[in-house]
Amino acid sequence: MLTEINFDGIIGPSHNYAGLSPGNLAATRNRGLTSHPREAALQGIAKMRANLALGLPQGILLPHARPDHRWLESLATRYAEAPPHLQAQALSASAMWAANAATVSPAPDTADGRCHLTVANLVTMPHRSHEWPETLAQLRLAFAGDSFRVHAPVPPPFGDEGAANHMRLAPAHDLPGVEVFVYGVSGGPFPARQHREASAAVARRHRLDPARTLFVQQSDAAIAAGAFHNDVVAVANGTVLFAHEQAFADREGFHDALRAAMPQVEIVEVPAARVSLEDAIASYLFNAQLVTLPAGGQALVLPSEARETPSVWNWLEEHVAGNGPIRHLEVVDVRQSMANGGGPACLRLRVVADPATIDPRFLVDEARLDAISAVIAAHWPEAIPFDGIADPALLPAIAEARRALLDQLGLVELIDR
Numbered sequence: 001m002l003t004e005i006n007f008d009g010i011i012g013p014s015h016n017y018a019g020l021s022p023g024n025l026a027a028t029r030n031r032g033l034t035s036h037p038r039e040a041a042l043q044g045i046a047k048m049r050a051n052l053a054l055g056l057p058q059g060i061l062l063p064h065a066r067p068d069h070r071w072l073e074s075l076a077t078r079y080a081e082a083p084p085h086l087q088a089q090a091l092s093a094s095a096m097w098a099a100n101a102a103t104v105s106p107a108p109d110t111a112d113g114r115c116h117l118t119v120a121n122l123v124t125m126p127h128r129s130h131e132w133p134e135t136l137a138q139l140r141l142a143f144a145g146d147s148f149r150v151h152a153p154v155p156p157p158f159g160d161e162g163a164a165n166h167m168r169l170a171p172a173h174d175l176p177g178v179e180v181f182v183y184g185v186s187g188g189p190f191p192a193r194q195h196r197e198a199s200a201a202v203a204r205r206h207r208l209d210p211a212r213t214l215f216v217q218q219s220d221a222a223i224a225a226g227a228f229h230n231d232v233v234a235v236a237n238g239t240v241l242f243a244h245e246q247a248f249a250d251r252e253g254f255h256d257a258l259r260a261a262m263p264q265v266e267i268v269e270v271p272a273a274r275v276s277l278e279d280a281i282a283s284y285l286f287n288a289q290l291v292t293l294p295a296g297g298q299a300l301v302l303p304s305e306a307r308e309t310p311s312v313w314n315w316l317e318e319h320v321a322g323n324g325p326i327r328h329l330e331v332v333d334v335r336q337s338m339a340n341g342g343g344p345a346c347l348r349l350r351v352v353a354d355p356a357t358i359d360p361r362f363l364v365d366e367a368r369l370d371a372i373s374a375v376i377a378a379h380w381p382e383a384i385p386f387d388g389i390a391d392p393a394l395l396p397a398i399a400e401a402r403r404a405l406l407d408q409l410g411l412v413e414l415i416d417r
């Protein structure tokens, strides 16, 4: 049976605040803070438990080998000798944000009836540009069956940031849907990370039906205000599009095209007069997991920052009290990730598939999460101060922590990709 499974990136032991993503306001604002990798990873586990408690299946993706010695080698340097910016870029735990791992087109949408995944190249940010080889290795392992096609990234210079700039609407997860690719053209002082050419290539590879595929431009104002990915200003699930009024360059054109492709779409739009773009981005209202509950109805899994932002919480309470499609609000604490600009939706990659066709080592229940938590509690560094990044003494602890986790999960074959 095809169902939606959220694969969360386990937050790696090198999680730190180096401020590496211009345009990501939280990450640049928090540059230099002391990070708490153990607490961060346990917050991620608690979010997964909240999803399990809602009755939803849950998967995981693993932290990458950090620092990425291979990448440093290709730049003809080694960690101890590398300049500080390369050290930070090699050490980043950014693979935790699994929404940027790949773009996924479920089987009902594709011409060959297979679920297609294209790994994102993430070329715009140096610290993310070297994630793809290990992501590809993990996805090839997790989705090795014949019902999947896992593709290598689109080549540079066409920037591709994966599912963070892709939305799917469908009457049910297992029925053909409409796929919406959101690209950026410019973002004022900040880069537009998703290029239209990359989105178009992914759609062709996935053999999508052009009549059910839309390419939509993100508004420059949203990128300039700090929405470096579309999933910071919009999210879709089932027949619902939940978006900020200023998310798209041509709001009406997009709505018309979406209604033409899927007449039953429900557009839930938050007006700028109720929630400013700034409040939406600071609270990550839209970086929520919009999920269909097993008993029917939709829930929004939100970061606690949304509850602490009055304009946002007022709007949500009104919506839930009314007749809107979002029936339940689930608040989770992912503050360590949020401080790097990664909310609940950034931490997960959605795959619609039959769980029986997936390598079970990538699926979790409460008992497996208990075992993972024990490894995190025993091995993840408690804190990494900013100047700790330059200290090669940090490295053995990080390597050992990842090995202990892969060992626990029976995935040591990933140790060297």
Ligand code: SUG
Pocket (backbone or CB within 6 Å): 016, 017, 018, 019, 020, 021, 024, 027, 028, 092, 094, 097, 099, 100, 125, 128, 164, 228, 229, 231, 232, 340, 341, 342, 343, 345, 346, 347
């Ligand atoms: O790419 N932050 C990530 C956050 C990704 C959020 N993902 C989605 N919106 N789907 C990014 O900007 C900061 C890491 C640092 O600065 O060390 C970072 O990479």
